[in-house]
Amino acid sequence: VKVEFLDYEAMESRGWQLTDDDLFEKAADDELGGETHGYFYVEENETLLEAAEDEGYAWPFACRGGACTNCAVAIVDGEMPSPASHILPKELHDRGIRLSCIAAPTTDARIVYNVKHLPAIRDLLL
Numbered sequence: 001v002k003v004e005f006l007d008y009e010a011m012e013s014r015g016w017q018l019t020d021d022d023l024f025e026k027a028a029d030d031e032l033g034g035e036t037h038g039y040f041y042v043e044e045n046e047t048l049l050e051a052a053e054d055e056g057y058a059w060p061f062a063c064r065g066g067a068c069t070n071c072a073v074a075i076v077d078g079e080m081p082s083p084a085s086h087i088l089p090k091e092l093h094d095r096g097i098r099l100s101c102i103a104a105p106t107t108d109a110r111i112v113y114n115v116k117h118l119p120a121i122r123d124l125l126l
């Protein structure tokens with residue numbers, strides 16, 4: 001499946017919100033590119049984090065086992081089911097937050113990575 005990604009910090013520094021309908025259009029218009037905005041493909045049996053690393057991207061992680069939230073991403077479009085066991089509170093899961101080290105999209109998707117800087121997750125990391 002194809003994943004279009006955007007870096008949370010680049011988004012936040014421009015005053016854009018996860019809930020902006022035209023978030024990815026704005027990213028394309030700004031020609032951010034590089035590590036900030038782009039796309040890649042996720043193979044079967046690969047996690048989203050592994051797929052990003054295969055492309056040479058250094059996305060944040062720590063435990064690689066669903067126990068720390070450093071690798072959190074936000075699904076903006078598409079489906080990304082979580083395995084049964086992970087540390088994310090239901091409230092964040094319901095807001096589309098997922099852990100890239102233990103899951104991958106099952107449909108083409110748009111995701112914001114680096115959301116460990118989202119206040120609700122930052123609090124969780126402390």
Ligand code: FES
Nearest residue numbers: 062064068071101
């Ligand atoms: Fe720790 Fe993914 S790296 S939850």
